[in-house]
Amino acid sequence: MKILVQIPDNKVLSFMEVINSIPYVKAKPITEVKVRLLSEMKDAINEMNLIKRGKRTARNAKDFLNDLQ
Numbered sequence: 001m002k003i004l005v006q007i008p009d010n011k012v013l014s015f016m017e018v019i020n021s022i023p024y025v026k027a028k029p030i031t032e033v034k035v036r037l038l039s040e041m042k043d044a045i046n047e048m049n050l051i052k053r054g055k056r057t058a059r060n061a062k063d064f065l066n067d068l069q
Contacts (some may be wrong), residue, residue: 004030004038 050056
């Protein structure tokens with residue numbers, strides 16, 4: 001299982017020491033860019049689920065692409 005834990009910057013070193021001392025746990029930090037990407041992906045999936053349930057309407061792909069220009 002994978003979990004995401006948010007820790008204040010000034011506590012990371014001591015937290016990582018504790019986590020790394022447990023033999024069956026593998027931990028590695030992720031960058032803020034990856035955190036943002038994961039959050040945006042989660043939001044997109046939630047929005048797609050709302051569209052599938054009919055609680056939100058989808059945009060026309062052609063309109064979407066025209067808005068990008």
